[in-house]
Amino acid sequence: MGGFAVALQPFNLLWCLVGVALGTVVGILPGLGPPATIAMLLPLTFLMPPASAMIMLAGIYYGAKYGGSTTSILLNVPGESASVATCFDGYQMARKGRAGPALGIAAIASFIAGTVGVLGLMLVAPPLARMALAFSSPEYFALMSLGLAMVVLLAGRSMVKALLAMLVGLWLAGIGTDLFSQTSRFTFGRMELLSGIDFVVVAIGVFAIGEVLANMQGREAAKALPFPKGVRNLLPTVQDLKDSRFAFANGSIVGFLIGVLPGAGSTIASFISYGLEKAVSRRPEEFGKGVVEGVAAPEGANNAETGGALIPMLTLGIPGSSTTAVLLAALVLWGFKPGPLFIPENPALFWGLVASMYIGNLMLLVLNLPLVPVFAQVLRTPVYILYPIILGIALVGVYSTSGGLFDLWLLVGFGLMGYLMRKLDYPSAPLILGVVLGGAMERALRQSLMMSDGSISILVSRPVSAVMLSLAVLILLIPLFNKVNTWRLRALEK
Amino acid sequence: MRALSADFWSGLALGGLGAYIIVRASSWEYLGPDGPGPGFFPLWYGIAMAALSLGLMFSSLRKQDPDQIDWSGAGRAFATWFALLACVALLNVAGFLLCLAGLTFFIIAVMYRRPLKVAASAAIALAGAFYLIFPFALGVRLP
Amino acid sequence: MGKKLALVAVLALSNTVFAQGFTPTRPVEAVVHTGPGGGSDLLARAVALMIEKEKLLPVRMQVVNKTGGGGAVAAAYLAEKKGETHTIGFFTGVWLTNPLTSQEAKVSLKDLTPVARLVLEPALIAVKADAPYKTLADFVSAAKQKPGELKQSGGSITSRDNVVRQQLQKAGGARWQYISFPGGGERIAALLGGHVNMMVIEPAEAGEHIRAGNMRVLAQVTESRLSAFPNVPTLKEAGFNVTPVPQVRGIVAPPGIPRENVAYWEGVFKRLTQTESWKKFLADNQFEDGYQNAAELTKFYDEFTGQMRGILQEAGIKTVR
Numbered sequence: 001m002g003g004f005a006v007a008l009q010p011f012n013l014l015w016c017l018v019g020v021a022l023g024t025v026v027g028i029l030p031g032l033g034p035p036a037t038i039a040m041l042l043p044l045t046f047l048m049p050p051a052s053a054m055i056m057l058a059g060i061y062y063g064a065k066y067g068g069s070t071t072s073i074l075l076n077v078p079g080e081s082a083s084v085a086t087c088f089d090g091y092q093m094a095r096k097g098r099a100g101p102a103l104g105i106a107a108i109a110s111f112i113a114g115t116v117g118v119l120g121l122m123l124v125a126p127p128l129a130r131m132a133l134a135f136s137s138p139e140y141f142a143l144m145s146l147g148l149a150m151v152v153l154l155a156g157r158s159m160v161k162a163l164l165a166m167l168v169g170l171w172l173a174g175i176g177t178d179l180f181s182q183t184s185r186f187t188f189g190r191m192e193l194l195s196g197i198d199f200v201v202v203a204i205g206v207f208a209i210g211e212v213l214a215n216m217q218g219r220e221a222a223k224a225l226p227f228p229k230g231v232r233n234l235l236p237t238v239q240d241l242k243d244s245r246f247a248f249a250n251g252s253i254v255g256f257l258i259g260v261l262p263g264a265g266s267t268i269a270s271f272i273s274y275g276l277e278k279a280v281s282r283r284p285e286e287f288g289k290g291v292v293e294g295v296a297a298p299e300g301a302n303n304a305e306t307g308g309a310l311i312p313m314l315t316l317g318i319p320g321s322s323t324t325a326v327l328l329a330a331l332v333l334w335g336f337k338p339g340p341l342f343i344p345e346n347p348a349l350f351w352g353l354v355a356s357m358y359i360g361n362l363m364l365l366v367l368n369l370p371l372v373p374v375f376a377q378v379l380r381t382p383v384y385i386l387y388p389i390i391l392g393i394a395l396v397g398v399y400s401t402s403g404g405l406f407d408l409w410l411l412v413g414f415g416l417m418g419y420l421m422r423k424l425d426y427p428s429a430p431l432i433l434g435v436v437l438g439g440a441m442e443r444a445l446r447q448s449l450m451m452s453d454g455s456i457s458i459l460v461s462r463p464v465s466a467v468m469l470s471l472a473v474l475i476l477l478i479p480l481f482n483k484v485n486t487w488r489l490r491a492l493e494k
Numbered sequence: 495m496r497a498l499s500a501d502f503w504s505g506l507a508l509g510g511l512g513a514y515i516i517v518r519a520s521s522w523e524y525l526g527p528d529g530p531g532p533g534f535f536p537l538w539y540g541i542a543m544a545a546l547s548l549g550l551m552f553s554s555l556r557k558q559d560p561d562q563i564d565w566s567g568a569g570r571a572f573a574t575w576f577a578l579l580a581c582v583a584l585l586n587v588a589g590f591l592l593c594l595a596g597l598t599f600f601i602i603a604v605m606y607r608r609p610l611k612v613a614a615s616a617a618i619a620l621a622g623a624f625y626l627i628f629p630f631a632l633g634v635r636l637p
Numbered sequence: 638m639g640k641k642l643a644l645v646a647v648l649a650l651s652n653t654v655f656a657q658g659f660t661p662t663r664p665v666e667a668v669v670h671t672g673p674g675g676g677s678d679l680l681a682r683a684v685a686l687m688i689e690k691e692k693l694l695p696v697r698m699q700v701v702n703k704t705g706g707g708g709a710v711a712a713a714y715l716a717e718k719k720g721e722t723h724t725i726g727f728f729t730g731v732w733l734t735n736p737l738t739s740q741e742a743k744v745s746l747k748d749l750t751p752v753a754r755l756v757l758e759p760a761l762i763a764v765k766a767d768a769p770y771k772t773l774a775d776f777v778s779a780a781k782q783k784p785g786e787l788k789q790s791g792g793s794i795t796s797r798d799n800v801v802r803q804q805l806q807k808a809g810g811a812r813w814q815y816i817s818f819p820g821g822g823e824r825i826a827a828l829l830g831g832h833v834n835m836m837v838i839e840p841a842e843a844g845e846h847i848r849a850g851n852m853r854v855l856a857q858v859t860e861s862r863l864s865a866f867p868n869v870p871t872l873k874e875a876g877f878n879v880t881p882v883p884q885v886r887g888i889v890a891p892p893g894i895p896r897e898n899v900a901y902w903e904g905v906f907k908r909l910t911q912t913e914s915w916k917k918f919l920a921d922n923q924f925e926d927g928y929q930n931a932a933e934l935t936k937f938y939d940e941f942t943g944q945m946r947g948i949l950q951e952a953g954i955k956t957v958r
Contacts, residue, residue, distance in 0.1 A: 164546050164547065164550065167543045174535065180531075181523065185518075185532055213574055217571050384602045389620065395594075396590075408585070426504070
């Protein structure tokens with residue numbers, strides 16, 4: 001494996017370390033993401049050999065996925081869009097005093113899934129890329145529908161409210177200029193809304209700011225979360241690891257496969273993985289209250305996705321997400337020509353990259369696990385210092401992505417919305433799901449109908465999309481089954 | 495007249511949104527020559543929203559004892575929200591660091607009733623930390 | 638007394654010297670309308686790097702992202718900075734077409750100070766390698782026989798991809814469908830996966846696929862043949878009397894800046910286009926040098942918007958300005 005020879009050179013090891021460390025930091029900060037960081041570091045990369053630069057930038061990419069889970073678990077602030085699903089159970093675990101195990105499981109799941117992702121990249125890249133090309137709008141639509149059907153599983157007590165939240169999310173996703181007709185929808189005459197509302201603004205507003213506001217209600221100036229002492233409580237227990245067995249596999253495979261599809265990102269991967277985990281779990285009613293596999297699944301998914309997303313980028317030169325698009329641009333800037341001939345013509349770079357990803361994942365595991373107690377210490381910060389920090393970071397993070405004051409106003413507005421949703425018992429997960437998937441789903445549907453010249457049968461005549469749509473329908477029917485069951489049980493009792 | 499529960503009001507609000515969406519969506523093309531137009535999707539989810547909201551309102555009226563929302567702490571939450579709003583409003587005037595310091599001061603002093611000195615020093619320290627970390631070390635611009 | 642007079646004279650002279658030649662004294666803001674990592678952003682960063690390398694500016698150039706509205710926010714930002722001498726913006730074709738179709742995009746190039754046009758982005762018409770079309774005429778006549786059945790993937794309907802389609806449809810008397818995909822990657826995937834029949838693609842994107850034998854190029858959307866594609870006919874050579882509408886990128890500045898300021902920027906960018914690094918940059922990215930100075934750019938803008946307006950209206954797209 002010549003790749004390891006490249007990757008294990010001390011120089012490259014150093015850059016790998018720099019990359020993953022930087023990535024972790026970037027992942028922690030909400031708003032600042034891998035694409036921005038990589039773009040800003042591009043001038044620096046001209047000073048080093050391309051292989052090292054690539055190793056470092058890739059390190060930032062998957063390192064960010066590790067970091068994103070930290071703030072999600074500790075503060076209910078998604079550091080990255082892919083970390084939103086981690087907030088659901090991760091934060092609840094932290095509230096129960098199990099922040100340490102949550103962080104630990106996130107790191108372990110990320111490691112396992114990240115490694116699986118690299119394995120996949122190494123072994124099945126070209127054939128999988130070909131298969132991914134067969135995936136087109138009808139399949140995307142089916143995938144998005146499957147994702148949205150997950151609402152049913154995330155509903156909590158009131159299905160009606162969950163559906164309403166999802167619909168509001170769909171509406172928010174639709175704000176902006178319609179791609180196909182260039183009509184402005186729901187822009188209220190404001191040009192800042194022409195390109196729609198950035199998902200990050202919604203997520204941080206609803207989650208982070210909403211959380212801070214909700215916590216303001218209590219008058220105790222006590223610490224935010226109980227922090228049990230003792231090392232035993234800081235790491236996942238054996239039981240935790242056993243509970244997460246399926247989640248590890250689930251996250252790795254789902255994340256990887258979805259990553260391979262250009263255009264489907266880590267956010268949808270983490271949601272589907274979470275939903276799948278809940279669907280097959282023996283204790284689904286506990287999801288959302290702090291079960292460890294609810295953290296392992298999405299965290300694994302968003303890490304495996306990085307391995308998957310690199311496949312279309314390296315084998316076809318097609319960027320699958322904004323980060324891979326920047327990486328692709330970096331390759332071009334350095335004088336490479338990404339495309340179908342890239343790997344055969346640059347084996348040293350490719351295999352060096354692959355090998356470095358194994359090492360990078362290992363580094364991240366080693367870095368993150370011991371840091372768990374340190375991170376958990378964050379929870380000891382007095383609440384009244386923590387909250388201004390969160391608010392400040394939220395403002396800076398959002399401003400860094402958009403550079404405008406308008407988005408900050410939106411952020412404040414969504415913060416209020418997040419608070420009201422908590423008060424009025426509307427679940428926020430369906431809202432986020434709607435925002436993330438709404439735009440893509442509508443586009444996929446309209447593209448599909450354009451491809452089929454108006455006939456809906458295209459959605460069911462193609463095998464893959466038919467299967468996924470049937471799954472979605474099945475999932476939607478689950479609550480109906482449950483209701484029927486409860487009636488029958490009640491009838492039997494009488 | 496029984497007090498209307500919060501569910502009723504939120505249902506009403508969402509129903510209003512749904513109605514607005516339906517109205518706007520009908521002004522756009524529903525079915526274009528190449529496929530569904532810009533009005534297609536919004537119309538349907540607007541209808542769904544309106545229908546579900548009506549359902550919510552009805553069910554809330556029918557419930558025997560509607561869950562009452564505890565509004566006691568809300569005042570503090572709203573006050574904090576207004577402080578945040580003011581912070582954003584003043585960004586152009588005072589700059590981020592000052593606004594952040596102000597917000598911090600407000601939260602610590604007013605919300606948590608800590609001594610003013612503690613609040614002031616924390617506010618300054620926080621603003622300083624932000625300045626050091628963000629523009630200085632990472633090159634990220636502050637609002 | 639004589640010394641004082643001399644001092645005053647020197648100061649007065651130096652003042653006039655400074656008034657005649659503008660020199661930046663603090664970092665220059667380069668506004669782009671994409672987020673970090675987007676097309677314009679990367680171009681601006683590359684330009685900043687080259688300028689630093691060739692020492693064309695005595696100060697740093699910093700890229701500022703003002704995203705939103707397809708360029709509208711960035712344009713509005715520049716318009717607000719009236720008289721600001723240390724700010725410039727990188728514009729693309731979207732800045733020119735957006736105000737035509739979008740009510741909310743109120744700032745057009747006319748409201749700003751044009752500085753220079755830098756590059757022309759050529760395009761190719763490509764089909765999948767195993768498609769039955771060997772020439773552009775093949776494709777168009779196939780489309781003529783089955784109106785509305787063949788499909789093209791591309792960006793939004795106001796993008797160059799669709800403009801080319803409108804022009805070709807009119808010239809060839811055919812009609813085929815256009816499906817918008819938000820990202821270049823998705824458009825290419827749609828073509829390679831066989832879900833659409835043809836696309837308009839940039840040479841930089843297509844290069845590798847052509848080399849690997851996955852794509853075939855039918856024609857190039859340029860006035861004269863690109864050096865990288867000597868064997869591919871231009872639109873006119875392929876038998877379609879169509880003048881390609883150029884896709885451009887260039888520099889603008891806020892309104893109300895002094896003449897010396899504009900002249901200074903013009904000078905910097907003119908010198909940039911003459912450097913070796915720039916020539917290499919163009920070659921690497923397969924751009925065409927489209928340098929025009931401020932006056933030429935102004936004229937180009939008028940011609941371009943007139944042409945676009947006509948095309949959009951013929952395509953049935955509503956224009957608001």
